[in-house]
Amino acid sequence: MIKINNLTKIYQSKDKQVVAFDNINLDIGEGEIFGVIGPSGAGKSTLIRCLNLLEEPTAGEVIIDGQDITKLSTYKLREARKEMGMIFQRFNLLKSRTVADNVAFPLEIAGKTKREITIKVAELLELVGLADKANNYPSQLSGGQQQRVGIARALANDPKVLLCDEATSALDPETTHSILELLKKINDKLGITIVIITHEMEVIKEICTKVAVLDKGTIAEHGDVIDIFTNPQAEVTKRFIERVINANVPEELLSRVTVANPDKGRLVKVSFIGESAAKPMVSELVHNFAIDANILYGNIDKIQGTPFGTLIIELTCENPSIIEDGINYLVEELEVKVEVIENEGSVLSSN
Numbered sequence: 191m192i193k194i195n196n197l198t199k200i201y202q203s204k205d206k207q208v209v210a211f212d213n214i215n216l217d218i219g220e221g222e223i224f225g226v227i228g229p230s231g232a233g234k235s236t237l238i239r240c241l242n243l244l245e246e247p248t249a250g251e252v253i254i255d256g257q258d259i260t261k262l263s264t265y266k267l268r269e270a271r272k273e274m275g276m277i278f279q280r281f282n283l284l285k286s287r288t289v290a291d292n293v294a295f296p297l298e299i300a301g302k303t304k305r306e307i308t309i310k311v312a313e314l315l316e317l318v319g320l321a322d323k324a325n326n327y328p329s330q331l332s333g334g335q336q337q338r339v340g341i342a343r344a345l346a347n348d349p350k351v352l353l354c355d356e357a358t359s360a361l362d363p364e365t366t367h368s369i370l371e372l373l374k375k376i377n378d379k380l381g382i383t384i385v386i387i388t389h390e391m392e393v394i395k396e397i398c399t400k401v402a403v404l405d406k407g408t409i410a411e412h413g414d415v416i417d418i419f420t421n422p423q424a425e426v427t428k429r430f431i432e433r434v435i436n437a438n439v440p441e442e443l444l445s446r447v448t449v450a451n452p453d454k455g456r457l458v459k460v461s462f463i464g465e466s467a468a469k470p471m472v473s474e475l476v477h478n479f480a481i482d483a484n485i486l487y488g489n490i491d492k493i494q495g496t497p498f499g500t501l502i503i504e505l506t507c508e509n510p511s512i513i514e515d516g517i518n519y520l521v522e523e524l525e526v527k528v529e530v531i532e533n534e535g536s537v538l539s540s541n
């Protein structure tokens with residue numbers, strides 16, 4: 191649906207250049223909810239504004255539904271922009287217009303008839319749950335309600351893509367959740383592709399299917415949200431994930447890591463995802479291998495219905511080679527990831 195090829199944006203002022211991002215490549219599939227996360231200054235806002243050419247890229251291509259919009263004439267670009275709605279952190283509503291008239295605005299510009307506008311506005315306000323606020327002014331609404339108006343307005347011309355620039359950053363967690371639920375509903379119901387720029391990993395975790403991590407103007411990594419959460423590679427990604435999931439072994443555990451009898455014990459970190467989360471790994475170790483398995487720490491979380499988590503288990507057995515058999519069993523039969531942890535907390539071996 192959206193293909194970004196070798197995209198670069200350099201801001202040029204009199205005496206200096208700022209590279210907002212350099213040589214970015216991304217592929218966003220039809221119907222995806224695609225998140226772009228990154229620290230402040232990473233280039234997120236500039237990138238999303240380049241997707242509808244609110245900002246002109248310095249080099250590269252932005253291909254939307256097969257056409258490179260960087261090459262379009264002004265008229266054709268205006269038409270192409272109708273296929274892309276956008277919502278903003280500060281809502282950007284017209285204060286002197288009612289809710290209904292705000293939603294009507296893009297339809298008026300598109301030259302729709304009064305009757306068409308009335309029908310469409312009513313339909314959109316119903317969709318975003320604001321049918322009873324049609325005649326209110328933006329100042330009479332909460333932040334979450336104003337963003338709902340922003341969403342209704344962005345959908346007025348039946349776009350194929352909805353661009354969301356920090357759309358929940360000005361909202362409290364509960365309102366953020368309700369707006370994300372609405373975006374999910376819109377994605378399900380209308381099949382619209384959604385691109386979300388955010389600095390909040392919670393937002394990615396809650397609704398995105400794919401994510402790209404932007405850092406200092408380049409893509410640090412990208413992929414399925416569940417893969418990035420369970421196996422982050424870049425340091426910047428690990429930092430973001432730590433804020434929402436405590437996947438690290440607590441310090442106090444690491445300091446007491448030895449197993450009373452180092453020759454007969456091992457401390458392992460077991461990471462599991464999806465179906466493997468439901469497997470009875472501890473009882474299998476105890477029953478099949480006569481290994482004592484003492485759970486020291488555990489957490490479990492869910493991303494869009496898929497459970498994943500970590501267990502820190504102390505394994506002890508009179509015969510150390512049986513522990514190795516038990517670890518192999520976990521990896522090969524139960525298909526979980528096992529890391530053996532040393533006293534200092536570093537990983538000895540990983541399967």
Ligand SMILES: Nc1ncnc2c1ncn2[C@@H]1O[C@H](COP(=O)(O)OP(=O)(O)OP(=O)(O)O)[C@@H](O)[C@H]1O
Binds near residue numbers: 201228230389
């Ligand atoms: N109009 C501009 N003129 C010059 N430099 C700019 C302009 N807009 C952004 N930049 C610079 O480009 C870089 C990327 O900025 P951008 O706003 O895209 O980052 P961001 O990831 O969205 O950050 P934030 O989360 O803080 O909004 C920054 O170094 C910023 O200072």
